[in-house]
Amino acid sequence: MGLVALITAYLIRHYLFTFATLYHKKKPSLSGSNKTAFEPTVSVMIPAHNEEKVIERILQRMTELTYPKEKFEVILIDDASTDTTGEKAKLFAKNHSYIHVVQRGHKEGGRGKPEALNCGLKYVRGEIIYCFDADYYPQRDIIEKLTECFTDPTVGAVQGRVTVLNESDSLVTRLVALERTGGYRVDQFARNELGLISQFGGTVGGFRRSLIEQLGGWDPDMLTEDTDLTFRIYLAGFKVRYVNEADCYEEAVNSWRSYWRQRSRWAKGHMQCAFRHVWPVIWSKNLRLREKVDGFLLLNIYFVPLFSVLAWILGAALLMFKPVAWMNLIWMAVPISFYSSVGNFAPFFEVGIGAYLDGRNRICWLIPLLLLTFMFNILICTKALVDLCISKITGKKRHKWTKTVHNGNGSHYIK
Numbered sequence: 304m305g306l307v308a309l310i311t312a313y314l315i316r317h318y319l320f321t322f323a324t325l326y327h328k329k330k331p332s333l334s335g336s337n338k339t340a341f342e343p344t345v346s347v348m349i350p351a352h353n354e355e356k357v358i359e360r361i362l363q364r365m366t367e368l369t370y371p372k373e374k375f376e377v378i379l380i381d382d383a384s385t386d387t388t389g390e391k392a393k394l395f396a397k398n399h400s401y402i403h404v405v406q407r408g409h410k411e412g413g414r415g416k417p418e419a420l421n422c423g424l425k426y427v428r429g430e431i432i433y434c435f436d437a438d439y440y441p442q443r444d445i446i447e448k449l450t451e452c453f454t455d456p457t458v459g460a461v462q463g464r465v466t467v468l469n470e471s472d473s474l475v476t477r478l479v480a481l482e483r484t485g486g487y488r489v490d491q492f493a494r495n496e497l498g499l500i501s502q503f504g505g506t507v508g509g510f511r512r513s514l515i516e517q518l519g520g521w522d523p524d525m526l527t528e529d530t531d532l533t534f535r536i537y538l539a540g541f542k543v544r545y546v547n548e549a550d551c552y553e554e555a556v557n558s559w560r561s562y563w564r565q566r567s568r569w570a571k572g573h574m575q576c577a578f579r580h581v582w583p584v585i586w587s588k589n590l591r592l593r594e595k596v597d598g599f600l601l602l603n604i605y606f607v608p609l610f611s612v613l614a615w616i617l618g619a620a621l622l623m624f625k626p627v628a629w630m631n632l633i634w635m636a637v638p639i640s641f642y643s644s645v646g647n648f649a650p651f652f653e654v655g656i657g658a659y660l661d662g663r664n665r666i667c668w669l670i671p672l673l674l675l676t677f678m679f680n681i682l683i684c685t686k687a688l689v690d691l692c693i694s695k696i697t698g699k700k701r702h703k704w705t706k707t708v709h710n711g712n713g714s715h716y717i718k
Contacts, residue, residue, distance in 0.1 A: 310610055316600055320493035321656050327496045328660055341454050344374045345446055346429030346512070350419035352382040352412075354437035355391060356711035357554065361437055362395040362402065370446040377402045378426050382419040383412030415704030416505075417521035417528040424520055433509035438554040438709040440468060441507065448549040449509060459541025460503045460510035460532070462491065463549030469713030472557040477669055478676050479555040479562070485654035488547065488661060495545040499597035503536065503543050505529030507551040514541060525579075526702055527572025534580040534598065540589040554709050562676075563683060564705050570605045570680070570687035571702060577602040578691075608681040609688065 347365065351358055358379075365377045379396075381389040381404055389406055396402045405426055407419065420434065431450060435441065442448070445463060452461040464487045467480040494501045503510070505528060518535050525531040533543060556562045584590060584598040651670055658667050694702065 323493040343430040346427035441551040462508040468552035484657040488657035
């Protein structure tokens, strides 16, 4: 019964998010008319390890952002790169006084994004700090759109929307684009509108400098430092806000091998956060009941594929050893169950509505293929849990950070 109740809770959660998104879909977008009303000093941190194929693209974009340059700086952390990332970054720094390059040597660098960000934190001067991964390409006015949220003193961090830049590269990039549509256009949007746990994604977002210093920076032992930071922000009494109109393009992984490597890190890191934050979230005096419920479900989302497999096994066992007359009715509901529960970041229903709201009718034909990513994630999440259990038994605390390789694909879409 407990397993049924848990899966049902996720089912209700996904439907609730979808209907909430449809209800609030006509919410007016940010006009930018108030962009001069609140203009704190801003620092953008860009951690980069062997990003020579994409680093010029994002640095060029930094020079094109419309935020006042006298209140703006870019801190690029060259994290022990062995290619030409550092040299290319220095050329931009030479020609633009607000761009600064921090280089980390091979002895201290190259051990993951959290450590690189902690290093960059020592050099920033802005009141608000934003993070962008090296393969990202933001809107020109994205800083204004995100910064407006900080007029609310309870907001500790803000998150923009991520859209896939290289969608046409392969089947994998198309399926990642669908996941992103459901995850941001529906999940993140609905959480924000319902006053739940909006998630800071580690990129295309920012936070108050005073808050990140108060929290002690990033934990280098966490593979998903963004999820960890999200819950530390909420537990400290602050909120994360999501701005759907603040759009930014990313280069998605384009092969199943890259998908496995990236999602393995996400799954393992998210499970780390679940083990660390579930009980503090439940007992927190800074969270409302609905935030606690949503936080619990969000922390355990990477266990859902394992729960689903367990449910299938138990259901098959009951069918074989204790068949009953009404079991046929259950089998009639299987297509509905798949439609409602399959998917990693969002089920079919969420993804379909997200694509509809974006006017992406043709991509909806690929939605049934999300079954492939779901089955793939069963293996990913199983291995992640086994790895964490082994590290717990052996006493190994540090997990290797696996970097996503970026090839600069999708640049021809940028005008």
